[in-house]
Each structure stands twice: as C-alpha cells, then as structure tokens.
Amino acid sequence: MNFLLYWMKRLLLGFLGVMIAVPVMAESNVVKSVTAERVLWDKRPIVVHIQRDHERIIHFPDDVRYWLPDQLQRKVTVLAANGVLYIRALEPFSRTRIRVQGLQSQQVYLLDVMADESASVADELIVMMADTVINQAKDKTQQWVGQDWRVRLSRYAAQQLYAPERLLKGDSAIKRISVASQAIPLIRGGVIEAVPIASWQGGGLTVTAVRLQNKQTHSLVLQFTPASEGNSVNLNKRLRGRWLTATLQHKWLGALGKKDDTTTLYLVSAQSLVESTGFINSNVGLEEDNSDG
16 A cells, blocks of 8 residues: 555656655645645545635545535535535634535545634645546646636636635636626525626626525525425525526525525526526516425
C-alpha cells in the first residue's frame, strides 16, 4: 500500500511540475499549488479549512450530493452543482464531518470541515482518485476541471446576490438581463411562492434566481428526490418548466413569518425564463396539483 501511494505521489508531482517534496499530512495526502489545493482520496477524511465569509470551491470527479449534520445547518451555505461543492462559513465552528457521495460512482467522501477567522487557504480544493492521477499524469495538457457554463452561471448568480461586496467579482462574459419580479406558479401545490429576483445570460444559457417562500405555518424541506418525510417537497415532481439544472441555496424553509422562511433557487435554461416556463405573469391559468411529494 505504501509503495502504491509513493508512485501516485510521484505521478501527481510530475503533472504539477513542482520540484518539491510532497508534504504528507496525518489526515490526508495533500499537494498544494499557488492557486489550488489537490487531495488524493485514500479513504481517510479530508480536512477542509474555511475562513469565515469566504467561499471554498471543492471539485469532485463526478456530480455529488451531500449531507449536512444538524449543527451546521445554520452555520454554512452549500451549493452543489456539476461535480463542484461551493461552501461558505457564516460563522466559526469546530471540526465537523460532512458526507459527500458521487452520483455516478457512488463513492463516499468524508470531509472534516472547520471554520475560523484567521484561516488562510487556497480558494479551490480538487479531490482526485488514483485513476484520475494516473490519467492526468499521462496527459499534462488536460484540464483538471472543465469549465461548465451551468456551474459558472449558478455560482455567479449566488455571488452577486449574497457575497460580501469586497468579494464580488465581475465577469465580462456574463450580462444581467431584466426579469419581472412578480409571483409565478413555478411550483405545483400552492405551498411555496416563487418570485424571480434576477437573471443573467452567458455562454448561450440563462440563469434565473428565484426567491422561494414557505406559505405554510410549519417548516418544509425541499429536495429533488421522492419525499421521505411529511414536511418534504419533491421539487423534481413539482417544479414546472424546462431546466438544465436547478440548484437550491439551502433546502430548509422555516414556517411562514420566520426569518428562515425563504431560500433561493437557481434555474439554468437554454432559453429565457418566460420561454422555459410559458408563464407571462402570475395570472396564467394553470391548474394546481395538490398531491403529496
């Protein structure tokens, strides 16, 4: 096993073109570069440091889903899209484990995440499998992560709406477009109000940020899988329109009137919001589906 890890590290160094010794950490095998931190997944938890109000971008070999423990639900914001996990710490917290799973490979990754005021880390962290390291070493011209406009637009929209002003970055390839900020019947059932708040175009695609507000007197959990609890809403079933990706800022909605009764849904489409939904305004006559799920 040690012999195999040795040659994996040698191959990884060859790809990076870094003529230094590989630092072996107690909890994960990490190679650092100027712009990104690269981690070879060897079944040990990956330690992820986050600075408060700073976003870390974690790349995985394929699309992923994640599970947050209850104690982190109000301390971080997490966005998962196209194999990338965007995580921002809202306040300092001690080391806490997050479970991440690849949707295609079913590979489970364990992240030991912690946040403090003084952490100084690279913005991006790239998680690699052994076969990825070998393939990348054979072709040094291949990019670690291909730029996907669906990810780029979703991330840009989230940053424009919620990132501190000092962290905002423009993108000359993305332009803001107008969108009518009025309620639309986007989600079947009538339990959630949907209001578009902003929209951008880039790479031939459109992203629209939609504010979702719980209209019920009890909390709701939004998900894209069949509802597993009585207060769950299956957006995969209830969401109207034609979308390339749909990503939530966070999945929980407090009861109506609570400070956490809203979240933001980022919808990426090949057409404008109106063309993707067929909605002209909130008075469009669409029959409501009050079924569960």
